[in-house]
Amino acid sequence: MSAWHRRKGLQGGLMAFGCALWAMLFASCDRRPLEVYWPDAARIRIDVDWQRYFSQKPTGMTLLFYPESKNWEQPQSIVTNSVDQVFVDLKPDVYRVILFNQSVDEFGSMRFEDMQSYDKAVARARNMVTRVNEAWDDSLTYMTDPELLGVALDTIVITEDMLEQQVHFASYHDRHRYTLTTDTAVHVFQETVRPLTTQIYVLVHVNGIHNMRSMEGNITGLADGCALSQIWRTEESRPLLLDAWSVGGITRSVADSISDGWCTCVMPTWGLPHGKELLSQREREDNLLTLCFTLRDNTTRVYQFPVGQLIHYKDAGEPLSGQPWSTLRELEVVVDAPAADVPQLPEVIDVGGGSGFDARVADWEDGGTFNVGM
Numbered sequence: 001m002s003a004w005h006r007r008k009g010l011q012g013g014l015m016a017f018g019c020a021l022w023a024m025l026f027a028s029c030d031r032r033p034l035e036v037y038w039p040d041a042a043r044i045r046i047d048v049d050w051q052r053y054f055s056q057k058p059t060g061m062t063l064l065f066y067p068e069s070k071n072w073e074q075p076q077s078i079v080t081n082s083v084d085q086v087f088v089d090l091k092p093d094v095y096r097v098i099l100f101n102q103s104v105d106e107f108g109s110m111r112f113e114d115m116q117s118y119d120k121a122v123a124r125a126r127n128m129v130t131r132v133n134e135a136w137d138d139s140l141t142y143m144t145d146p147e148l149l150g151v152a153l154d155t156i157v158i159t160e161d162m163l164e165q166q167v168h169f170a171s172y173h174d175r176h177r178y179t180l181t182t183d184t185a186v187h188v189f190q191e192t193v194r195p196l197t198t199q200i201y202v203l204v205h206v207n208g209i210h211n212m213r214s215m216e217g218n219i220t221g222l223a224d225g226c227a228l229s230q231i232w233r234t235e236e237s238r239p240l241l242l243d244a245w246s247v248g249g250i251t252r253s254v255a256d257s258i259s260d261g262w263c264t265c266v267m268p269t270w271g272l273p274h275g276k277e278l279l280s281q282r283e284r285e286d287n288l289l290t291l292c293f294t295l296r297d298n299t300t301r302v303y304q305f306p307v308g309q310l311i312h313y314k315d316a317g318e319p320l321s322g323q324p325w326s327t328l329r330e331l332e333v334v335v336d337a338p339a340a341d342v343p344q345l346p347e348v349i350d351v352g353g354g355s356g357f358d359a360r361v362a363d364w365e366d367g368g369t370f371n372v373g374m
Contacts, residue, residue: 041089042162044187048084048099054150054193058083058101064115065156068094072118079103087186090158098228099152099191109144110225122234123149123196124225125270131241136292136302143224143238145268151228152191162187196226198330201314202242202265204291205336208345209247209261214294217242219333221287221308223270232274242267260342271331272311282308289333291343296350303343307333310340 050057061083064075075098080086083101096118104112107123114120125143133140166186202219206212222240223233242265276282286308293301314330336342 040163041091042158042166042187043087043089044156044158044189046086046088046099047188047190048086048152049190049192050083050101050150052192054101054148054195056101056148056150060102060106061086062100062103063088064098064118064121065090065095066097066118068096072096073116075116075118090156092158092160092163095156095158096229097152097154097156097191099154099193100228101148101150101193107147107149109147110149118229121228122225123228124234125238128241134292136300137218137290140218140239142218142241145240146197146270147268149196149226150193151196151231152193153229153231154189154191156189196228196231196270197268198271200240200267200269200271200331200333202267202289202333203335204263205260205342206263206293206345207260207342208347209263211295211345211348212247212293213296213298215245215263215291217245217265217289217291219287219289219307221273221276223273226270227274233271233277235274237273240267240269269331279309279312282311284308287311287333289335293343293345295345295348297348298351299348301343301345305335305340307335307340310334 046063048061060079060081063078063080063086065077065088066072066075076088076090076095078086078088098118098121104115108126110123110125113122113124123146125146128142128144131142200219200222202217218239218241220239221237224236224238225234226232227234244267245263245265247263248261271277272282276286284306287306289305289307291303291305293303295301311331311333314332
């Protein structure tokens with residue numbers, strides 16, 4: 001073979017090798033590398049226990065996440081109907097969390113103030129607007145008794161490591177279909193809701209109770225709300241109308257008879273003001289109980305009792321200092337001798353026109369309970 005033919009053969013081989021190399025390089029461009037997706041926020045899951053203390057599952061809830069980077073203000077807010085479990089995406093930071101039932105617009109009995117600040121967030125009672133006052137309580141503006149409100153508090157720390165645990169690897173073609181679906185990459189926080197509202201039990205021993213046609217009353221010196229993040233009741237107090245009275249149903253004295261008995265009232269309340277939780281912190285005049293009886297002759301009798309030293313936590317004694325949840329126990333006020341002079345209703349003639357109680361006295365002795373007409 002001539003030198004010319006050998007040179008042509010070598011050139012053709014080199015061209016073939018070059019074409020093959022370009023083909024390999026071009027083919028390698030089709031195999032796109034793996035895409036790495038680094039999330040801006042960590043996905044967490046909030047599991048909520050409503051039954052342990054709150055004993056009622058709501059139809060919705062609100063979650064507020066207050067970041068440390070913003071001085072615990074300007075919270076990230078979530079309102080949802082998923083009350084058992086909810087997923088939340090949070091950027092790295094330290095968050096203080098307030099969780100409560102329903103939303104701020106769903107409560108007719110209270111208003112929410114300063115919710116942009118963790119330390120200042122508070123629920124306060126609205127004024128009662130359905131009451132037409134009478135002569136015995138003409139100067140009072142009552143607060144509305146509260147609906148059931150419960151809260152859970154927590155501090156959640158979101159770190160860069162938590163984001164790294166949720167890094168997702170996918171092929172180039174899958175990048176638009178990326179979603180975080182595995183529970184293994186989700187951090188779970190358990191929250192338990194506790195009630196912020198409680199009840200007050202008022203029990204009054206009444207002599208001459210058979211002369212009564214109806215009754216109503218009020219009590220002063222009760223808190224008008226609660227600081228959500230502190231769990232303490234507000235220091236400000238308002239009067240509460242007592243309008244759910246019953247007669248009978250209890251026997252607290254061997255002297256109970258036709259001429260005397262018990263009137264009881266159970267009402268929702270925020271509780272005692274912050275700084276007045278302990279018996280040693282209250283004076284007798286801090287809480288005044290006023291009762292207005294309408295008698296069978298349609299006349300009225302008004303009695304007032306300073307009960308600041310008669311209020312106690314039902315079946316629990318004194319709350320423990322420094323433990324705010326202990327202030328949630330039910331309150332009880334008992335007006336009975338010798339601690340207080342009980343109401344003595346005079347003997348009057350029934351003029352009719354109402355529901356006198358003389359026909360029911362025998363049932364009271366058997367422990368029956370009857371509502372008192374207003």
